[in-house]
Amino acid sequence: QQPVQSxxxxxxxxxxxxxxxxxxxxxxxxxxxYRQKHGEAPVFLMILLKGGEQKGHxxxxxxxxEKKQQSSLYLTASQLSYSGTYFCGTEIGENNDMRFGAGxxxxxxx
Amino acid sequence: xxxxxxxxxxxxxxxxxxxxxxxTVEGTSNPNLYWYRQAAGRGLQLxxxxxxxxxxxxxxxxxxxxxxxxxxxxxxxxxxxxxxxSGFYLCAWSEPQGRTGELxxxxxxxxxxx
Numbered sequence: 001q002q003p004v005q006s007x008x009x010x011x012x013x014x015x016x017x018x019x020x021x022x023x024x025x026x027x028x029x030x031x032x033x034y035r036q037k038h039g040e041a042p043v044f045l046m047i048l049l050k051g052g053e054q055k056g057h058x059x060x061x062x063x064x065x066e067k068k069q070q071s072s073l074y075l076t077a078s079q080l081s082y083s084g085t086y087f088c089g090t091e092i093g094e095n096n097d098m099r100f101g102a103g104x105x106x107x108x109x110x
Numbered sequence: 111x112x113x114x115x116x117x118x119x120x121x122x123x124x125x126x127x128x129x130x131x132x133x134t135v136e137g138t139s140n141p142n143l144y145w146y147r148q149a150a151g152r153g154l155q156l157x158x159x160x161x162x163x164x165x166x167x168x169x170x171x172x173x174x175x176x177x178x179x180x181x182x183x184x185x186x187x188x189x190x191x192x193x194x195x196s197g198f199y200l201c202a203w204s205e206p207q208g209r210t211g212e213l214x215x216x217x218x219x220x221x222x223x224x
Contacts, residue, residue, distance in 0.1 A: 005153075032212065041200055041215035042154070087154060089213065096142045096161060096204060097169075098213060102153035 001026070003090045005101030012078050012108050020073040020104045022088030031071040032089035032098065033062055035082075042087060045073075078108045112137035116201045116216030123223055129174075129188040131219050133201030136182065141203040143184040144213065145176055148198040160184060161206070196223045 003024045010018050022031060030049050034042035046055050048064035048071060055062055059076045075082055085103045116133045123129060135141050145157040147170075156169045158176035166176050173192060177185045184201060201216040 034213075041218050042213075044212035044214075047212060089154075097156065097159055097167065098144065098204075099156050100146075100154040 001092060002099050003028075003088055003101040005088055005104055007104060008102070009105040010107070012106070014080060014108060014110055015077050016108075018075045018078060018106060020075075020086050020088075020106075021070065022072070022090070022101055023070045024090055024092070025069070026092055027068045028064075028071075029068075029091040029093055031062075031064055033071075033073050034087045034089060034100075035084045036087065036103075037084045045086075075106070078106075080108050080110065082106060083108045112203075112214065114201065114203055114214055114216045116219055118219060119217065120220045121222070123191050123221065125193055125223055126190045129186070129191050129195070129221070131186040131199055131201075131221075133184045133186075133216055134182055135184075135203045138182070138203070138205070140181060140206045142206060143178060143182075144202040144204075145184065145186045146200045146202065148200065150197070154200065157186070191221075191223045193223050196221055 003022050006021050032047045033045040036042040051066045051068045053064045062073045064071045085105045087103045088101045089098045113136045142161050144159045146154045147157050148154050158168055160166050160178045163178050173188050175187050199219045202213040204213050205211045
C-alpha cells in the first residue's frame with residue numbers, strides 16, 4: 001500500500017525544472033506532498049483530492065490524474081531553498097492511514 | 111492555535127533496554143495521531159496510528175507498541191530495544207476523520223541503539 005516514488009534523487013542548477021512522480025496500484029483517496037530538510041520534520045506543501053485536480057503556489061505545483069492513481073509534483077525555476085527530500089503521502093480510504101513513498105532527494109546547486 | 115510536542119529529542123539507549131517516547135497535542139480535540147520511523151536516509155515508515163482513545167492500528171508488529179491513554183497523548187514504547195530500532199521517530203496529528211487535511215509533525219526524536 002506504500003506509494004512508489006521516482007526518481008530517487010535529482011540534482012539541479014538554480015533555475016532548472018524538476019518533476020517528481022508518485023504512483024499507486026490502487027485508486028487513492030488523497031495525495032499529500034511534503035518537503036523535509038535534513039534533520040527536521042516534514043513540512044506540508046499541498047493536498048490533492050479530486051481526479052484531474054491541479055494545484056500550486058508560487059513555482060511549486062502538483063497534479064492528480066483522472067484515475068487517482070498517480071500524482072506529480074512540479075518545481076519550476078528551482079531555487080536553492082527547494083533543496084530537501086520530497087515525500088508523497090497517500091490515503092487509500094478514509095481511514096486516515098497516511099503512507100509515504102521512499103522520498104526524492106532534491107539538490108539545487110548555484 | 112494547535113501545537114504538538116514530542117520528547118525526548120535525542121536519546122542513546124543500549125540494546126535490550128526499554129523505550130518510551132511521548133507526544134502530546136494541544137489546541138484540538140480527538141485528533142488522529144501517528145507514529146512514523148525514518149531510518150537514516152530513508153523514507154517515512156508508518157508504525158501506528160490512532161483515531162481515538164484506546165484505538166490503535168499497528169503497521170509494524172515487531173517489538174514496538176503504542177498507547178493512547180488520553181485524547182491528545184500518544185506514547186511509543188518498547189520493552190527491549192534492538193539495534194534495528196535506531197532512527198528518527200516522528201509523531202504527527204491531523205484533523206479527525208472525515209476532514210482530510212495535512213499532517214502536522216512534531217520535531218522528532220532521534221534514537222540511537224548501541
